[in-house]
Amino acid sequence: MKNNFIVLVAIILMPSLGACQAKKERSFKTLDFLYEISGSKTIAGIHNREPNANPDQWTNEIHRLTGKYPGLWSGDFLFQEENIENRQTMIDEAVTQWEKGAVINIMWHTCSPALNEPCGWNKEGVLSHLSDEQWKELTTDGTPLNKEWKSRVDEISGYLEYLQNKGVEVLWRPMHEMNQGVFWWGGRPGPEGTLKLFQMLHDYMTNEKGLTNLIWVWDIQDFGTLAADAISYNPGDEYWDVLALDVYDDKSGYSEEKYNIIVEAAKGKPIAIGECQKIPTVEQLKDQPKWTFFMGWSELEVERNTEEQIKKVHDAENVLTLDEMPGWE
Template sequence: MINEAAEQWRKGSLVNIMWHACNPALEQPCGWDKQGVLSKLSDQQWKELLTDGTLINTRWKSMMDEIALYLSQLKEKNVEVLFRPLHEMNQGVFWWGGRPGAEGTRKLYQLTHDYLSKTKKLDNLIWVWDIQDFKTLEKDAVDYNPGEDYWDVAALDIYDDKTGFSQEKYDIMVKAGGKKPIAIGECQVFPTAQVMAKQPKWTFFMGWSELVFSHNTPAQLNALMKADNIISLDEMHGW
């Protein structure tokens, strides 16, 4: 994966890496289930996770050591990485998510940022802070914000297709982003070129794997990629 990321960077691609981390209180490897990514931490376990030197905290740092090994290989290749850990922070289905406030998910994000950036010296990471488009978005954009010192791009995952790429969501993210870039971290239905023209501060969008092809027609995808206000890979010439 690391070699492919480096090759795509050479071609001019944006390298976007997520981390569906296992629960540090449980066993590894893990899956997309209630013993893995979809598991829970008790309030006491959460406190231990954020407390330096505890077993769970130490395991989390060990897990970060593992991924740092590979991210450092990209650093050596001069590859910049859009790094999106602990994504959809306001999504309670993940063990890391759904904990608002200063001692919640955003504190884990801060801990993760500081360890990888300061302790592991990974200065090739472009930190993407990411939330999902729930009805509570306006409040979540405040309650889950780890602070502008901890992220470079504010991203919104758009899966509520009934409200879609609404102006309200866009305005909330523009406000949350301040002077920094905003992006569509994930979606299943792609925005149209017309939507992107009306909401020009979205810097990129990422479709979620197979959902792209089950929620968009080839004609829609082709029209979007050929639009004048969309930059596609064939228009890039390397970094």
Template structure:
């Protein structure tokens, strides 16, 4: 009888220990923290991929500035230098007559790159809708021109002459974006870039009725009126000393953008303060280095791992970095090139 009671006691103790272990397992179960960002469940394969690599890897990218007759010129320069193609290809609708004429060549290249597995980024250095198109870069009437306060109010007021002209200009580029949509291409769409850069006609106007309002107008027209649901909206700023304040005063609202990008041209480079400012505004969405002339190093990307891509600015990459530096970055384990992409 004593032996029987002892066996029962042991059984009870073992069951209690098992229960404790089970209870501890349940109680210590963890959920993904906000540090990791939202789960990648967007309608976009390429945006989901940015979420997937967030904090782990960074895509290598290069912009292909004019001419649109050679829409992979700088991508090929990276290949010649590194023997690797970048994972992100970027093009531009541009503003000169020859480049406007060759917009179809540019989007054909975007389609080709997408089929090869690249992430596609497109931007638009647009002419001033209060002036004429095509235009120059900086002749008082071109991309670097300005609008008076009265003209600005007209631009953001539905049905006015400048407002209608801006919509007509959006109609023109929407034809090409619709072509990409029809071919299944997702586009990181980066209009009205460097919103806090006052040199552009669209930029440098903080506050609710400033550049952020133009962004909202552009978003609503292109997404809702034109039906361009293949666009992933990249809200882009420049790294001025006023960045922390600018991120608030130029923010059109988190529902109006999918990726927050920073253009790094200031002499102090890729500082922790800039990185933290972008993380602070992101709300868990991907952040990226939208433009740079001096490339980050692989070590800097290890220390700031949530930059999901960097995009070097065409010819400036080759005048601000040695071939050895470019090769080392593209060959780094934490940097992804086209041969490592999963395909769409």
């Protein structure tokens, strides 16, 4: 009877043990820390948009306003000629910030592979659109458009490999706002749409390029269709580690409904505020404690929040700034 009980307990525990083993095999200091603080602390972050020649501009601005540096630094590979030329400068700053103990977040506003690179913030660039025929070609291995896309991914992968060799872990947030139709990669629901390209990108960078330092962030925006989008744009649990929501609808703001949708979609994985212009208040973060970080969008954080509001959040006991981070040694 005793032996049967032991066997029964073992069978019940097998799924949870398997989940723990899966997490152990994919171990990151950064990701482990996000799991650790989920439910109690939120890291303050800031994006450093153009120019890549000055990749700590907005990090320094937050320090000027608050006397503290954000605990998360973010950069972007970008798309304009001058910013492409300064990608290594941005990457070097990522190394510097990592060594200081910051969480590193990197994204990529990329030119359409059907058009030229460099490009602009217009219909001939990042805001362009692929026809259904072009999309099918892009997501079909070995086609001219697919090869062009891979060649651009190859270049980006070289920089990420450089970070890997330096021991830098990256919250990698490509194809952000997947439910956002204004970008050429976004707004295509269904298994052959946006999520397919995300899956292909993940598999190519992981299996072909051998990148092991990437913590994959699946990111969507807070449209009125969020509940449905959190289902239809999910690329699959094996393709992402963190779920981020970009909050730009200031009328609904940090609603309980949005929070609950994201918590449910994450299924126990860390969640975050991937981008915002109005930063959450201390009280909102206490009411929604599973947000592991928020990332203010460069100049918009300064423009849409008062200095007093920014300082109050960065001084809060439930918000982590760089001086309160554990370090990655």
